[in-house]
Amino acid sequence: MSNQELEQLRNRVDEMNAQLLKLINERAELVQEIGRVKEKQGVNRYDPVRERSMLNNLLDKNDGPFERSTVEHIFKEIFKASLELQEDDHRKALLVSRKKKKEDTIVTVRGHQVGDGNVTFVFGPCAVESYEQVAEVAKSIKGKGLKMIRGGAYKPRTSPYDFQGLGVEGLKILKRVADEFDLAVVSEIVNPADIETACEYIDVIQIGARNMQNFELLKAAGSVKKPVLLKRGLAATIDEFINAAEYILAQGNDQVILCERGIRTYERATRNTLDITAVPILKQETHLPVFVDVTHSTGRRDLLLPAAKAGLAIGADGIMAEVHPDPAVALSDSAQQMNLQQFDEFYDEIIKSVAVKA
Ligand code: PEP
Ligand code: MN
Numbered sequence: 001m002s003n004q005e006l007e008q009l010r011n012r013v014d015e016m017n018a019q020l021l022k023l024i025n026e027r028a029e030l031v032q033e034i035g036r037v038k039e040k041q042g043v044n045r046y047d048p049v050r051e052r053s054m055l056n057n058l059l060d061k062n063d064g065p066f067e068r069s070t071v072e073h074i075f076k077e078i079f080k081a082s083l084e085l086q087e088d089d090h091r092k093a094l095l096v097s098r099k100k101k102k103e104d105t106i107v108t109v110r111g112h113q114v115g116d117g118n119v120t121f122v123f124g125p126c127a128v129e130s131y132e133q134v135a136e137v138a139k140s141i142k143g144k145g146l147k148m149i150r151g152g153a154y155k156p157r158t159s160p161y162d163f164q165g166l167g168v169e170g171l172k173i174l175k176r177v178a179d180e181f182d183l184a185v186v187s188e189i190v191n192p193a194d195i196e197t198a199c200e201y202i203d204v205i206q207i208g209a210r211n212m213q214n215f216e217l218l219k220a221a222g223s224v225k226k227p228v229l230l231k232r233g234l235a236a237t238i239d240e241f242i243n244a245a246e247y248i249l250a251q252g253n254d255q256v257i258l259c260e261r262g263i264r265t266y267e268r269a270t271r272n273t274l275d276i277t278a279v280p281i282l283k284q285e286t287h288l289p290v291f292v293d294v295t296h297s298t299g300r301r302d303l304l305l306p307a308a309k310a311g312l313a314i315g316a317d318g319i320m321a322e323v324h325p326d327p328a329v330a331l332s333d334s335a336q337q338m339n340l341q342q343f344d345e346f347y348d349e350i351i352k353s354v355a356v357k358a
Contacts, residue, residue, distance in 0.1 A: 271299020
């Protein structure tokens, strides 16, 4: 075979490559169209029965020289790539995504703007235990010119025999303290049926790590006009976290704050492992404010300050930490809450990072 002949054959192959490329891209466009129709109809994108019938059709028509298994393999790859394309399109459409909305979402809590470039601090006890206990912490928070307080009235505890929280009584205490000190209250709700009632008492509905994929709770929180602070699940991937937030936005509530609170790993030196790079990833992927909870992620008082500094340095919009007038007798998380003096010291130090950042 002359060089010229070889050249000609190669030219034909190049042409066919171009045709194949054009065809598979045209096919991809059709598949995307199908994906959009399926989305509207609420039908599952992956349809194994349809795939099998397409493959059978192709195999019937196959006269070689490719083996049946080769044809099957090649087309299976094309099907897979097309399905991924449909899923990418779907991902692009998430309401929480930057692709959907470029600008940062600012969450307004009792007139206070969260995620506007200034750092928000949320301090307060793990659980509401009494009016006096919450008021003492509120006084200290107010003295620092801060706007928000946290405290759990419903406590999701590992053991059913541990303190479960004061329930509505706790919410009432929080409201009384919030009104007296003009503070916004963040408090966890665990039952979808309590969301409506909670709205009368609190300013931000917290959805805790253990409930991050409680979809009915997410939907209930999405259907009211209250900001929501959503914590990352103990073993949730960032993608699952983002999708949990999507549940809330999908119901019409875009006032959502994401909170990284550590994930469970094999490491035992800390209570959880603070996934610090989740912060910039969430900031890039979504338009929502992102907080770092330094108490539950580290579970160690000595790590609260460095973890908070790291959170701010990497771009967090806010820091959450637990403060109790007398942690030694706290009914939950007694090992990691700060007392009021430690709180003063912590705040004096962390505020320096904020000043440097600004
Ligand atoms: C809390 O913040 O009170 C709490 C229980 O945290 P998490 O859901 O992150 O464990
Ligand atoms: Mn706690």
